[in-house]
Amino acid sequence: MDTGLSLLEELGLEDLSLRKIAASIGVSHAAPEHHFPSLRHLLNALAAEGFGSFREGMLSHMQAAPLHPADQLRAALRGYLAFATEKPHLFRLMFNRNRLDWEDPALGAAGEAARQVLAAICRPVADRLGIETPEGRVSIEHLVWSQAHGYAHLVIDGKIEIDSACHAPNSVPLPDLVNFLLPGEPADAKT
Amino acid sequence: MDTGLSLLEELGLEDLSLRKIAASIGVSHAAPEHHFPSLRHLLNALAAEGFGSFREGMLSHMQAAPLHPADQLRAALRGYLAFATEKPHLFRLMFNRNRLDWEDPALGAAGEAARQVLAAICRPVADRLGIETPEGRVSIEHLVWSQAHGYAHLVIDGKIEIDSACHAPNSVPLPDLVNFLLPGEPADAKT
DNA sequence: TGTTCAATCTTGTCGCCGCCAAGATGAGGG
DNA sequence: CCCTCATCTTGGCGGCGACAAGATTGAACA
Numbered sequence: 001m002d003t004g005l006s007l008l009e010e011l012g013l014e015d016l017s018l019r020k021i022a023a024s025i026g027v028s029h030a031a032p033e034h035h036f037p038s039l040r041h042l043l044n045a046l047a048a049e050g051f052g053s054f055r056e057g058m059l060s061h062m063q064a065a066p067l068h069p070a071d072q073l074r075a076a077l078r079g080y081l082a083f084a085t086e087k088p089h090l091f092r093l094m095f096n097r098n099r100l101d102w103e104d105p106a107l108g109a110a111g112e113a114a115r116q117v118l119a120a121i122c123r124p125v126a127d128r129l130g131i132e133t134p135e136g137r138v139s140i141e142h143l144v145w146s147q148a149h150g151y152a153h154l155v156i157d158g159k160i161e162i163d164s165a166c167h168a169p170n171s172v173p174l175p176d177l178v179n180f181l182l183p184g185e186p187a188d189a190k191t
Numbered sequence: 192m193d194t195g196l197s198l199l200e201e202l203g204l205e206d207l208s209l210r211k212i213a214a215s216i217g218v219s220h221a222a223p224e225h226h227f228p229s230l231r232h233l234l235n236a237l238a239a240e241g242f243g244s245f246r247e248g249m250l251s252h253m254q255a256a257p258l259h260p261a262d263q264l265r266a267a268l269r270g271y272l273a274f275a276t277e278k279p280h281l282f283r284l285m286f287n288r289n290r291l292d293w294e295d296p297a298l299g300a301a302g303e304a305a306r307q308v309l310a311a312i313c314r315p316v317a318d319r320l321g322i323e324t325p326e327g328r329v330s331i332e333h334l335v336w337s338q339a340h341g342y343a344h345l346v347i348d349g350k351i352e353i354d355s356a357c358h359a360p361n362s363v364p365l366p367d368l369v370n371f372l373l374p375g376e377p378a379d380a381k382t
Numbered sequence: 383t384g385t386t387c388a389a390t391c392t393t394g395t396c397g398c399c400g401c402c403a404a405g406a407t408g409a410g411g412g
Numbered sequence: 413c414c415c416t417c418a419t420c421t422t423g424g425c426g427g428c429g430a431c432a433a434g435a436t437t438g439a440a441c442a
Contacts (some may be wrong), residue, residue, distance in 0.1 A: 150341025
């Protein structure tokens with residue numbers, strides 16, 4: 001398990017294999033298959049553990065920040081980005097639909113727990129904006145999540161460098177952001 | 192090449208193989224290796240072609256929209272999301288750092304051309320916001336791109352459903368968004 | 383027309399992979 | 413003492429990317 005995590009970051013997701021893990025531990029090539037019926041099960045376990053430390057990373061950043069909603073949101077986003085940059089291959093695995101089995105309840109619970117952190121952060125933000133409906137809250141959560149997720153992906157894929165001016169990626173609410181971005185301009189052309 | 196693209200969407204990135212492509216065409220297992228020295232070269236070619244149609248998709252959405260910056264931005268984001276949902280596996284390949292060789296000038300040019308579309312969209316937005324510095328423009332581009340990219344990834348990974356209320360994912364400018372989100376609140380705690 | 387030559391494809395092989403089956407080992411409880 | 417179960421080993425299967433060596437083909441050229 002630990003060997004799997006370290007080999008994952010060392011070799012990358014595509015070059016990780018059960019046989020290399022076994023060799024690294026010093027056992028025969030088929031030994032891991034007793035603990036994990038297939039490679040998919042091992043990746044599921046790694047991803048579930050990853051979501052655990054992902055959640056803890058965001059929470060610890062939040063605990064070090066003031067209780068104010070704005071600071072809490074910034075701290076969570078900082079934690080999101082920090083995890084992605086520190087363990088990029090694990091991060092990619094955690095959001096790789098093809099290689100994980102989300103029917104696995106352990107993985108589902110771990111992912112949901114991490115998601116709840118973001119949801120809890122977004123609620124007071126929505127309150128401050130006067131948004132009360134469930135759909136409005138979900139929209140804000142999606143916008144915040146998209147911002148953090150896209151920024152993290154673009155950074156670890158080398159498409160953009162971390163913007164030192166805004167230490168954490170930040171996001172914005174409202175169903176139609178462009179109206180917010182450019183107030184007084186014509187509304188959406190083709191809704 | 193065409194077979195590769197269709198097999199990519201049919202089988203997924205992880206299950207695509209040179210041998211399956213060869214078998215699908217009806218040639219021997221080693222025939223593709225004459226045209227593409229390695230699997231990586233084929234994936235590079237597919238990704239470069241993908242960036243081409245990605246760019247064209249955004250441009251065609253933009254041409255169908257009013258010339259106003261807000262509408263153009265919305266149209267481009269709609270094109271971004273449409274491409275990702277229509278060709279999810281190709282989209283994931285195009286942003287997969289491990290399986291592509293970005294030293295390849297053809298791929299680099301194709302990616303840069305697509306990026307220029309977004310940059311061109313963001314410039315008038317920055318102008319409207321009174322942002323003149325190059326760093327400011329880059330910040331806005333990063334924010335817009337992050338929003339679109341994260342939203343697209345979360346949608347194709349099944350983490351969120353497309354929000355019918357905001358037909359395209361929307362994004363926001365400004366280096367520190369939280370100050371914008373929550374005006375009058377204390378500024379960044381730990382810059 | 384006949385020859386040459388480069389592009390293209392085939393066949394065969396290598397090592398690595400996930401997976402499966404059968405058996406060895408070894409500790410704990412009747 | 414023996415049974416049982418967890419754990420590991422050995423060996424083998426087909427599929428994979430990559431490589432090597434040879435066959436086929438068709439256009440260019442004298």
